[in-house]
Amino acid sequence: MEQADSFHETDLHMLLSNNGIKGLVICGIQTDYCVDTTVKRAYSYGYEVELASDCTSTFDSDELTAEQIIRHHHHLLQQFASLLPSDQVVFKA
Template sequence: MMKKALLVIDVQNGMFQEGNVVYDGDRLLKNLKELIVQARSSETPIFYIQHNGAAGHPLEYGTKGWEIHPDITPNNQDVIIQKATPDSFFNTSLENELKKQRIEHLIITGIQSEACVDTTCRRAFSMEYKITLVSDTHSTWDSEDISAQQIINHHNGVLRWFAAVSPSKDITFNS
């Protein structure tokens, strides 16, 4: 059996700013909380990926916006990885931490579907991890041309080349 880990990418306060909340943010948090409870009850490691934005960015390092959302607060067993690019592996300790725990299968969630979630899925695939993208537990914002839901749907389709894509209700951590 492959050892799994839950990756929670960039679910930080700055993604939930009044007037500019990530698409369907309440559902995202609800689904994430349920996955986190499941992961903890099965002793599956949880890795929080925290983006360090530059001065003035909604995720500016050290600010309230940079903090992990309080609805999904990490505990002492969870690993927090700091990053500065869309790739959760690039110039971070993620790969070393995963290897230390002999993780082979990544369950990927988070924000932003077309940036950090997409890039991390593709990079993990290239690094030969088995990947599951949780289809209803990643999100983004509307673009000029298409809606956030269309972006999410598109990435759920495209990323099937790199990951199994499943809704949160079908995710299990014990098998």
């Protein structure tokens, strides 16, 4: 199974590093796969990570609703990223 991670087998980290990027704003689908793993990987690389909390989504599972899954992962991801609604995200030059 392939890893659900924006850095996996890509040049993303090298491109960001070569361009002096130190902070990332992350959003996307699926909160419980790609978003979760990318946030943790970015944190591990030393990036300042912000997660646009109203810009992630997922699908219901057999056991949990999408809303429950998102709330759970956002709670866990607070250890690795600042969670902000998209209207509070400030992009720095």
